[in-house]
Amino acid sequence: MSLFEFKHYGMPTGQVFIPTHEEEGPLFEGHNIDQYIGDRKVILVGIPGAFTPGCTEKHMPGFIKNERALYKKGIQEIICMSVNDPFVMMAFDDYMNHEGSEITMAADPFGEVAEQMGLLEDMDTLGNRCKRFAAVVEGNEIKTMFVDEKNIDKSSAENILKNL
Numbered sequence: 010m011s012l013f014e015f016k017h018y019g020m021p022t023g024q025v026f027i028p029t030h031e032e033e034g035p036l037f038e039g040h041n042i043d044q045y046i047g048d049r050k051v052i053l054v055g056i057p058g059a060f061t062p063g064c065t066e067k068h069m070p071g072f073i074k075n076e077r078a079l080y081k082k083g084i085q086e087i088i089c090m091s092v093n094d095p096f097v098m099m100a101f102d103d104y105m106n107h108e109g110s111e112i113t114m115a116a117d118p119f120g121e122v123a124e125q126m127g128l129l130e131d132m133d134t135l136g137n138r139c140k141r142f143a144a145v146v147e148g149n150e151i152k153t154m155f156v157d158e159k160n161i162d163k164s165s166a167e168n169i170l171k172n173l
Contacts, residue, residue, distance in 0.1 A: 020046060020149045021125030025115040026095040028102050037095040042115070042122050048148050049085045052169060055128060055142040056091045058135055059101035059114075063161060064091075068141065071166035073110045079166065082173040084145075090115040092123055092138045128156065143169050 020043040027045070028037045046053075054072060056064040072079075072087055079087060089105075091098060095116040102114035123129040123139035132138045143164035144154035153172060155163035162168065 019043075020146060020151060021122050023117065023121035023125050025090060025117050025122060026098070027113060027115050028095070028099040037099060037116070042090075043149050046088075046146055046149055050083055050145070050147040051086045051088055052079060052084055053142075053144045053146055054087065054089045054164070055123065055126075055139040055144075056089060057132060057138040057141055059091050059093045059097050060104075061135075063141075065101075065105075068161050068164070069105055069112070072112060073105065073108075075166040075170055076110055076112065078170055079173070082170065084173070086113055087111075088113045088115050090117050090122060090139065092117050092120045092129070092136075094118050145169065145173065 022041050022043050024039050025042050026037045026039050056068060058064060069089060076087060089112055093116050095118065098114040098116040106112055117123055117139065120129045120137050128140040128142060129137055130140050140156055141161065141164050142154055142156040145152045155168060157164045
């Protein structure tokens with residue numbers, strides 16, 4: 010089965026770090042991704058790198074533009090995950106959500122979640138990174154996952170919206 014036909018697969022248990030945006034306390038908290046998602050219906054978006062041109066200018070703007078439409082289709086949260094350190098993802102959160110979007114940024118600094126999903130890849134000078142993907146997760150089960158090898162079309166917000 011290719012990743013493009015990925016359906017009904019349990020969520021991995023790896024740890025991600027999510028910015029808290031609290032003035033006091035930790036800047037980010039560690040969560041096992043399966044426990045963080047729980048029984049909710051979410052979209053998990055994997056990007057190769059925060060602030061890279063494809064992710065910042067092409068992939069994530071579609072999720073920001075279609076965020077409300079996705080919520081109207083029953084999505085409870087959109088989580089953007091990257092194999093970056095938590096500080097980079099906190100800055101990416103501020104940058105991408107600066108106009109009021111509420112997309113959750115999650116750092117997978119060791120590539121643990123990406124590896125458990127079979128999506129960790131050596132990208133030369135970028136090092137080990139997550140392949141570009143978008144998955145609909147419901148009740149801790151990946152219902153549908155779209156992985157892009159070259160272009161940004163299968164994992165686009167528009168394609169996810171069409172397939173909900």
